[in-house]
Amino acid sequence: MDIFTALQSAIYYISTYLLYPVIVALLLCVALILIDTGSFLYELYSRTTGRWEREFMGETISGRFIHLFTTRLNGLDQGDKHLDVRLERLLNEMEYLISRRLERSRLISRIGPMLGLMGTLIPMGPALIGLSHGDIETLADNLIIAFGTTVVGLLVGGVSYAIAMVRTRWYDREMDEMEFVCEMIGGDRDEVHEKGQE
Numbered sequence: 001m002d003i004f005t006a007l008q009s010a011i012y013y014i015s016t017y018l019l020y021p022v023i024v025a026l027l028l029c030v031a032l033i034l035i036d037t038g039s040f041l042y043e044l045y046s047r048t049t050g051r052w053e054r055e056f057m058g059e060t061i062s063g064r065f066i067h068l069f070t071t072r073l074n075g076l077d078q079g080d081k082h083l084d085v086r087l088e089r090l091l092n093e094m095e096y097l098i099s100r101r102l103e104r105s106r107l108i109s110r111i112g113p114m115l116g117l118m119g120t121l122i123p124m125g126p127a128l129i130g131l132s133h134g135d136i137e138t139l140a141d142n143l144i145i146a147f148g149t150t151v152v153g154l155l156v157g158g159v160s161y162a163i164a165m166v167r168t169r170w171y172d173r174e175m176d177e178m179e180f181v182c183e184m185i186g187g188d189r190d191e192v193h194e195k196g197q198e
Contacts, residue, residue, distance in 0.1 A: 012125060019122045019145070026115045026149060029108050029156045036105055040163050047170070061181070063174035065094050073181070087182045094178055098171045105164035109157050116153015120146045 043064060046052055053062040054070050061070075069090065076086055123142035130138030 015122050016125065018118065022115050022118045022122065023149065026119060026152050029112050029115065030152060032104065033108055033156050033160050036163055037159065061177045063170065063177065065098060065171065065174045066177055069094055069178050087185065091178060091182060095175065098175065102164055102167055105160045105167065109161035109164055112153045112156030112160060116150045119149025119153065
């Protein structure tokens with residue numbers, strides 16, 4: 001056996017043994033996207049029913065992270081001379097939490113199609129070998145796996161991408177609202193400071 005044949009065999013066996021981990025990973029992605037879809041529908045319901053609405057200086061603001069932001073904002077001392085720094089830190093914390101909230105959907109939207117493609121290509125080797133030996137049953141079984149993993153990978157990627165896009169739009173709006181709240185608080189502090197100097 002020459003080196004090229006040995007390398008060819010090694011690549012074949014490695015790729016063949018990867019099939020089951022790829023299928024397990026795809027099923028895990030399906031489970032995660034089902035959980036994410038349920039969470040997304042609950043969040044959509046909460047937004048539609050106004051569950052997270054808050055009043056601030058005559059303005060109505062709402063959102064999942066707005067609710068958390070206003071709760072933490074109430075715990076800050078409004079007379080603190082370092083309030084501006086604390087507000088900026090709070091905004092950074094909210095931005096970090098939003099990024100963490102979105103990263104799973106974004107990750108699955110990219111990994112799902114990759115796993116689907118791997119699940120498509122890996123069974124093609126055994127399928128072609130079966131075809132060359134006239135084993136139609138082996139060919140059919142491997143093609144079923146190949147096409148099935150493609151469909152599942154694309155489905156997982158498409159659903160997670162849609163969820164990530166809608167949530168990104170929601171959370172961008174919430175970040176704007178939180179920045180608005182911080183600017184209003186900062187503006188009020190400046191006015192009080194100027195009046196105190198008169």
